[in-house]
Structure formats: C-alpha cells, structure tokens
Amino acid sequence: MDFSVLLQDIPTLLVVIIGVPVVLVGYIVGAEFLVRRLPDKNRPQVRPWIWVGPALVMVALFLFIPAIATFIQSFQDNHSNFVGFQNYATQLAGFPSSPTWIAIRNSIIIWLILYMILVLTFGLIMAVLFDRVQYETLVKSLIFMPMAISSVASGVIWKFMYWYQPAGSPQTGTMNAIVTFFHHDPVAWLQDQWPNGLAILNNLALITVATWGLTGFSMVILSAALKGIPGELLEAARVDGAGEITIFRRVIFPLMMPTIVVVGTTLVIFAIKVFDVPYVMTNGNFNTDVLALRMYNLLYLSHNNAAAAAVAIVLLIAVVPVLIFNLRQFRAVEARR
Amino acid sequence: MSVAAAGHLESTAAVGSLPWIAQRIQRILLHAAVVLLTLMWVIPTVGLLVSSFRPSAQIITTGWWTALTIPFQFTLQNYQDMLAQSNMGTAIFNSFMVSIPSTVIPVTIAAFAAYAFAWMKFPARDWIFLAFVGLLAVPLQLTFVPVLSFFVAHGIVPDNLSSIGLPPWVGLWLAHAGYGLPFSTYLLANFFRQLPSDLFESAEIDGAGTLTVFFRIVLPLSVPAIASLIIFQFLWVWNDLLVALIYVGGAQEVAPLTVSLANLTNSLGQGYQLLTAAAFFSMVVPLVVFLSLQRYFVRGILAGSVKG
C-alpha cells in the first residue's frame, strides 16, 4: 500500500478543509453586511432569501429541475412526442400481477409499513434504554456499525446469514443453522415466497437487512432529541413519584414527538425509494421488486425513459400524503409558540 | 447526563427495602434488554468479522461459527490481499477529499436555510419547505443525465477542472451537497423550530443582529442535531459508489475508496472473501467520526434556556 501519497497531498486537503467553510461563512457574512446597508423596511423582505438562497439554487438545480423533466417525460414517448397518460396506462395495466403493481405493492405496502415501524420502534427503544446505562457509547457504536458498511459488503454479510444448504447437509448460514437446530427444514429465505406465493417471507428477509442497516440512523437522531430534554424536567417528575413508564409516556414521548415525526417521515420516504438491498440481494426476482429498482431497470436495462419516468412519478406521488401530514404538523408547532 | 440519571434512580430507596428490590429487578431487566438488543444486532457483523479471518475455501464449506472451535484456523490473508492493492493510499486520500467538502457544504448551507425556514417569514415559505421534504424522495438515478449535462456544458468535469487548477471533485461536491440538502434542511429546521422563542426575543432586545443570533445562539444550542447530521452526511458520502462513478469516474487518480474496494472482486464476483476484510477496513473512518462526535450527545446543552 502506498501511503506516501497521503502525506504528500495533505496540504491540498488542508486548503480544502479550511477553504470551503471560509467561502461559505464568507458568503453569509458578506451578504448580511450588504443587507444592513438596505433601508430598514426592505431588510425583512430581502434577508430570508439570502439565507435560503444557496439551498434553493442547489436543490432546484440538482433535484427540482430533474424532477420536473421527469414529470414532463412521463407524458411523452421516447421520441419526445406527447402521449398523454399512455405511459401510466402501460405501466399500471394488469392489476394486480404486472411487474409494476408488484413493485407498488412491495414498496408502498410491505416496505412502507414494516420498514418504518421496525426502524422507528427499535430506534426509539434503543435511544431510551441505552440512555440509562453507563456503557451507552459502546452499545450505540455497535448498533451504529452496520450503517458504516457499504451495501455491497452488507450483501456479503447477509449471504452468510441467509445461506441455504439442502436439508440433511450441514448448514453454512446462521439463520438456517438456528432453524435446523430446532428440527425445522432449512428455509431459502430470499427465494421462498411464503405464504402461497404472496412473498411476505422473502420481502421480510430483505426488510430485515435494511432495518439492521438503518436502525443506527433513527437511534442516533432520537437519542440526540432525548438528550435535548432537560434533565431537571425528568428529575422533577421523579421527585413527584412518577414511574419510569409514566415519565416516558407523559414527558419524554410528547417532547420527542416532533423528532419522531421527522424520523418517521424520512423513513417513509426511504422505504418508498428503497433500492440498494433488493438490488444487491435479489434484483427483484421472486416477487421482491420495488419501485426504485423497477425504475432503474426500465432506465438502464430497457432504455425506456418514458416508462421509467412514469414509475418515478408514481413513486413521488406516494410521498404526497406524508407531506400533507408534515404541513399540518409544523403549522401546529408554529401555532404553539 | 445518563450516568447522573441512573445514579439518581438508585439512590431513592433504602437498601433491602421492597422498593429497593423492585428497582434492582428493573435495573437487571434493563441491562438484559440492552445486551439482548445489541447481541441481535452484532451477530451478522461478528459473522463477517470471523469470516474475514478465514481462508476462502473454508468460508464456502462451513458456517462461520465452526471457526470458533479448536483447532483455530485463522489467517490474515484476506487483509493482506486487500491492502496489496497498489493505490490504497490515493484512494483513502480521495475519499477524504470527496467526503469532507461534501459534508461541510450541505450542512452549512442547510443550516442557513433551516434558520430562515424556522424563524423568518417570507412568501410561500411552507410550500418551499414541503417541496424540500418531497424532493428527498427523488430517485438519484433520474438526476444523473440532466445534472451531468449541466456540468459538461459548464466545464465542471474532472479533466477541465484540473486544467484550470481546481480539484477534480468540485462537481461531485456540489452534487452530493444538492442530494444531501433536503434531509439536512428538514432535520435542522425541525430542531431550530423547537428552540424557545423567548431566546430570540431577549436577543433582539439586547440588540443582537441576525448573524449573532445564528452563530451565538442557534448553532451552539443545536449541536446534537448538527453532530448527528454530520455523521450521516459523511457516512453516506463515504459509502457512496454510484454518484462518484457518474460525476468523477473511477480512474485511480480521482476515485474514492469505495471504487477500489468494489474492484477487489472480479467481474464475475469472484474473490468476495476480500470484501469481508474490506468492509472492516472501510468502516474504520466512519466509526472514528461517529465516536469523536459522540461527546456532543450530552444532556443539558439546553439547560436553563427552555421554558418547558
């Protein structure tokens, strides 16, 4: 291994580490300086745009414009002729067993519900329980570790977990070793479409992988919110003789609610656009296809941009209810203060 | 802090009394639950760790737990083979060059925007904010062609950037920043919004300007949120493969560590046992980032400043 390069280029690294923040802070300080020169009554009109401006420009450029282009594309064929709802009709034909409907079912029902509930519940339980033990940093790091593993490597890890050998042979996968220990036949976790071809089992096997990988995320954010609850508040409740469960229900949970909404919203969106785990582990075979993977395959395998755009818009529309819920939530917070 | 809270819990009842026993049992159950949860989570990783020290022939034929019995047959071969890649030093350097600005830029810009969303009034504010959250759902693959076309049209491609003396990763930084902004802004705005409003009122009475409020009050009070955001943004960029391949390509001089590690196996997937070692190798830096930011997750940062 050649680490000399690393040392040699350290100055460049330092310039970037210092230069980038300096430019960013320089922007806001400089812009505020200019705003102050404006007449008093114009300042409140200009100032917000100074602060949201850079984010607005970047999000517009990297996400919003491509999203609009996709929206337009979804009403065109691959030669830019307007075709109305043709792409949607093609993709949404054949309910309920066409590939797109299977992807919709998996993404918007199975993944959305199970993934969000599992990650949120485990994250909340961990944040609250770990807060009460001295070795908090250690256990948190262990839970966080899967987040630091790339999707390819976690594919290898779960290959060791789900490995299948025929009944009678020694099992090489952890899960099947446990299952056969209890005298059950080994299970092909990723291929078995139990029950009756509905493919709940193998989708759950994929969701398990993703849950294992992302629980560290919800744990860390919920833990940060938990730490934000002032200790005096909790102690006051304890002095009043409240039990730990009551304290959680009456004090901790309500105060954490806004953060739980944020994490929940993020998880819903992650669930709807999940891609990595099914891509690496099954590529959507065995009825495990999801919307983002379907879109990817239409885009890069079929080179059918129009169809991919329609699937992407279906995916984006699925997010709308969550947005409406959020709008109400933060208007409520606004009204309270 | 957690330790203080735990200590407090144990000191409320006399030793040997019924409440004391009840509390003891509670403590034991708590520890059991913590250990059980953690065990559930580490088993897959332990399996990988053990496998990373096993010869490839054995990985295929026997379960990893069989390696834990005598005779031990462990080897460092997987790690040696992985590190033997000639360009590891460059790859690690590139990963830092990609990850640090790609974290700093979106977190800073998101903090500016989140402050405005949380505490300033402007037309269509809530709708713009909602759009930010909604854009989190945009599958990145859709953006590759339009964004790359924009970069090509404006010369923000590695060859051209190098020739005018800028780092070749500028386009990648901007792209990662753009992709990271919706989540960053959403998370920070939520935290900023929960700050008590009397803080701002009193600051205004003291004649503090917007900049002072932002740098002296908002940021310090949101340290746990910012720390967790830095962890995630850094992590996502550090582990990214596809976005880097699109915007800077996989040539050794510019490619991050993930590219080198993905190339450990051959095109048919052979040699995946090297990935077991690689997984632990690439995990080190994110874990260090996580641990070093851990100390900002402490209770009491908001102490004395909350109306309740």
Add this chain to the structure above:
Amino acid sequence: MRSSSVRRALVVSIASVLTLVACGTSSSTNAGTIHFLGVWSGAEQASWFAVLKPFEDSTGIKVSYEASRDQDAILTSTVAAGNPPDVAGAPSPQLLSQFAKQGKLIPLNNAVDMTALQANTAPSWIKLGEPLNDGKLYQIFAWGAVKGLIWYDPKNFQAKGYNVPKSYDDLTALQSQIKGSGTTPWCVTVESGSATGWPASDWLKEIVLSQSGPDVYDKWVAGTQKWSSPEIKQAFTTFGSILGPSGGNVYGGPQYAVATNFGDVGTPMFTNPPKCYMLNQASFITSFFTSANPALTPGTDFNFFPLPDINPQFAGAHVVAGDSFAMFKDTPQARKLMQYLTTADAQTIWVKRGGKLAVNKQVSLDSYPDALSKESAQIIVTTTIGKYDATDQMPADMKAAAWADLVKFIQNQGQLNSLLAHLDSVQATAYHS
C-alpha cells in the same frame, strides 16, 4: 469590527482559491490519455493492465482505466450527458450495439487494419461487430469463452466405472444410471445477484443450437422466432428433463439451485462422497474450482467434455461469448488502442495469464497455460457452427425476462406455457424500443 472581519474572510477565501490553483496545476504532459471504461476488476484487472503495459510503454499514451459492474448505468448516463469515455470494453455486445444504433459510436473501419482483422478472425466475430449491417464495424472482439462444457471429476467417474458420454443418448443414460445409484447426477446453481438466472440461460441456448440448429437460433436472437414455438419449447422441456421431475436430478433440488451462487456450483461435486457428478459451465469456471479448493489440479481432479450433439445434423455446434470494445470519441490515441487490441501480441498476454481464450487465430495454442484451456481454445478455432451467446445479443429487456423466467421454470416446470406466453409478450415489445 464587523466590516474588518468581513474583509478578513474575503481575503482568506480568495487566498485559499489561489492556493488551490497553485496546487492543482501539476499534471505532466505526455502523448495523450485514453479514458477507458471496462468491467474487469480484481485478478482480471491485473491481466488487463498486463495487456496495456506494452502499449503504454511503446506509445507513451496513458490509459486511464475505470471499472464498474454498473457499466450499464454509467455508460447510459455519461453518453446521454455528452461525456462518454473514449473507449469502452463490455462483457457482451448488446449494450454497445445499442449505442451504435443511437449513432454514438465511431466506426472502426479506418481505425483498425481491416485486412489483417478479416484474415485473423472468424467472420462471425466481425459480423457481430456490425450491428447495423451497413458494412461499418463498430465493435471488435479480443477474448472469449466457450460455453456448454460439461465438467466432471475423472476420479469419481473412474471409481464408479462411468464413461464420458459420446452422444446425447449416452448422456441421458449416464444421467439415469447415476440417479439409479442414489446420487443426483447434476449440480446446477443460478444465483448471480442482479443477473440471477443467466447460468440456466446457457443451458437453454446450447440446447436450442444443438437441437434445432443455427437458423432457428439466429431467428430466436433476432426476435422473429417465438418463445412459444415448438423449437424453443422443446429446448425448455429438454432442459427440464436434465433437471428431472421437480428438479430431482439436481443436487439440493430447485430451492438450492436458485438460492446458490453460480460460482459455488462445483463445491458439492468435489466432496467425498460426491453429491453430484456433472455440471455445465463455461471455460472460466475452473478458476472458481481452484480458488475454493486450491488442492484441485486441472486434468486429474476436474476435466470436461463438450455437451454432446443433440441433433447429429448440427454436430459440432458451440455457443461462445466474448469481450467487445467500442470507441465513443475519435482520437488518434483511441484508434491506436483499438488496433492494438486486435493483434495477436495483445491477446496472447491475457491468454498466457489464464481465464480467457483469444479470438485472433494467430495466437498460438502453445500460449495457453494448461491442457484444458488449450482444448477449449481449440473448440473456438475449429468449431463449424460457432454462435455467439443468444441472450447476450437480445435486447436487455428480453434478456432480463428470459433469466427471470428460467428461474421460475426451475422452481416449477409446470408453468412452462404461461412463462413462454410471457416471454412472447416481452419479445413483442422489447425489439422496438
């Protein structure tokens, strides 16, 4: 105070940008660079670099190489955005042919020595590089592999007194004999991540070619032979008879076959006692055998025989596959590289390192590292009916559907008719996008 801090910030930021400028300008001049996007990584990447070394040394041209298994996504995006690599190398011609149809590739007729190419390469390889049939060459092939090789352990055959089958009837007889002795005759595993199912498609196209001949095969590739036609359906049922009723001829049954990676296919064959006696895989599989079990030696521990001819009328038919190269930007450096890759000198380098068979006939058979690879190289050179991998030439949609439906077929052969109907419907649209 405030204004001075602003000024300081501005000065520092300008200074940092200037320093960046100073740091960045250090690239040395040379005879030019070629941006190359390929798929070879790991051990293959080392072989690829060995091939490039004499080229870089003699011309001074630097090849900036990047490899990715997400080649489809990267090439599609960068080509559409107007920033393609100079040259790309792909494991199958389909993706690059697609770009030829979009007019994104540079014809190679003036880049490579066509006379030498025509003299040294089988016409079918050249025709494969002309996807528009307009006499313009868009792709060249350098290395390949032979498919349809049946691998076995000679020691196992000897112990049981089995003979290498000479005809397809011998093969089915042997299959029943092994089955009768209480062991599954075959190892079949088809899991391959995002390409799951392709090893089963190898079986299918070898059967189609050997059973119904090159004309049916070509029509099938071109999308004019329906999947539900008697010929293709017969190939499926023949494959089904290899698998046996409910997959009973295959070690571990259908569950194991679809759940296990194709690279692990040989593991049960080399256990004692063996759990299967034969497997069908291309010439590259030997490296998987030896990396899983370094004690195995070619020839004594494993050997192969070509899948026997099913229909004697099409005797000696073989399915081959290969690495193709195409040029996206017309630079003098890229032209030189394309020409270099067609030469026997370039191809010999990788051949000697093992794992690939040369397309250029001038590469000496003595260059092959062992008897087995020499034997498979001979098949590539002497085959009378050599056909390129069918699914790799079909549109990606068709290919993906074929892989997925073959997996379903392994799981439940009873649904053959509905699978073929589905493949027909994909065929009806996939060729027109």
